[in-house]
Amino acid sequence: MLSPRTVEVLHSIVQMYIETGEPVASRSIARVRKDNLSAATIRNIMADLADLGYLDQPHTSAGRVPTPKAFKHFAQGLAASRVPGANLDRLREELVQRNSLEERAEHSSHLLTELTRNVGIVAAIPAISQCLDHLELVPLSELRILMVVVTSDGFVRNQVAHLTEPVSPSELTSIRNYVNQEFGGWSLQDIRRELGRRLLEERATYDSLLRKLTILYSQGMLEIGMVPQIYLEGASNLVGIDLHLTKERLRDLFRALEEKKRLMELLDQFLADSSDGIQVQIGLGDAHPAMRDFSLIGITVEMPGGLQAKMAVLGPMRMNYPRVLAAVTHVGLVLKTLPQ
Numbered sequence: 001m002l003s004p005r006t007v008e009v010l011h012s013i014v015q016m017y018i019e020t021g022e023p024v025a026s027r028s029i030a031r032v033r034k035d036n037l038s039a040a041t042i043r044n045i046m047a048d049l050a051d052l053g054y055l056d057q058p059h060t061s062a063g064r065v066p067t068p069k070a071f072k073h074f075a076q077g078l079a080a081s082r083v084p085g086a087n088l089d090r091l092r093e094e095l096v097q098r099n100s101l102e103e104r105a106e107h108s109s110h111l112l113t114e115l116t117r118n119v120g121i122v123a124a125i126p127a128i129s130q131c132l133d134h135l136e137l138v139p140l141s142e143l144r145i146l147m148v149v150v151t152s153d154g155f156v157r158n159q160v161a162h163l164t165e166p167v168s169p170s171e172l173t174s175i176r177n178y179v180n181q182e183f184g185g186w187s188l189q190d191i192r193r194e195l196g197r198r199l200l201e202e203r204a205t206y207d208s209l210l211r212k213l214t215i216l217y218s219q220g221m222l223e224i225g226m227v228p229q230i231y232l233e234g235a236s237n238l239v240g241i242d243l244h245l246t247k248e249r250l251r252d253l254f255r256a257l258e259e260k261k262r263l264m265e266l267l268d269q270f271l272a273d274s275s276d277g278i279q280v281q282i283g284l285g286d287a288h289p290a291m292r293d294f295s296l297i298g299i300t301v302e303m304p305g306g307l308q309a310k311m312a313v314l315g316p317m318r319m320n321y322p323r324v325l326a327a328v329t330h331v332g333l334v335l336k337t338l339p340q
Helices: 004-020 026-032 039-051 068-076 085-096 101-116 169-183 188-200 208-218 235-240 247-258 260-270 321-337
Strands: 119-125 132-141 144-151 156-162 229-233 279-282 294-302 308-316
Touching: 004 026, 004 039, 004 068, 026 039, 068 279, 068 294, 068 321, 085 101, 085 321, 101 119, 101 229, 101 308, 101 321, 119 235, 119 260, 132 169, 169 188, 169 208, 188 208, 229 260, 235 247, 247 260, 260 294, 260 308, 294 321, 308 321
Parallel strands: none
Antiparallel strands: 119 229, 119 308, 132 144, 144 156, 279 294, 294 308
């Protein structure tokens, strides 16, 4: 346990390093403190913090720089800053104008980016119990079909199926009507289970409709409603930050951000427990080497209709933690309290 005075000094060092990006000297901390704590006393405290793994000293004559451990202590000790009421009202007004939960999740990534000037990431994870509203099948060419699944909570998913044999427009209409009439209102999970059972029956081999339905089913016709949607905005903000990255590392970072599967793994790994409220992860090297010097602040939000959203801000360790904590806290609060 650090003493209150030691914590004050540590947090002052972190704050000053965030603002300047330069190693922090004991004299600099002494000048900004309102008490009469001497530079020599602060130097001793900094030496103790270094022994405990909170500070590094890049050069013998230089000041100290915070370690990931120090950034985490600083971030976790901050209470999220209050967003002025007008801003909260604006967040609510912007999100409530979005007609579907999916659109609200997508716009949330924009708001996080706008409020923090970092990278806003939101993953909209459909509920296991999502129910089918209706299915649409649109021919794009003789061997390409657009499959559109609309669920009862307003989610719309689409995917292009590439076929090995043609399906006529009339057959598509029959398949669509069959699924909608037989399974409208069923959960997607139950539909897949029942359809799989029916398609295994011997009569499916001889029934032309069921045989064509089997082709679309094998292309993931009713699985697309369960795939998480990842929204990311603000990657270009990283270009304007002095991250001391080589061109190769910056390229690797952008490639990592383009991989939706990797982003989902990142959110799953660091926001695994939805019961702990806002979570802070300092240093993301375990997720990808190019993210070693980055931090993630995020939260898992249970939205109306059973949808779960994992939302986070990705930025450098020298990010503005009070601003980011406030943005994540309040966008999450507004998102989960909007009417369905």
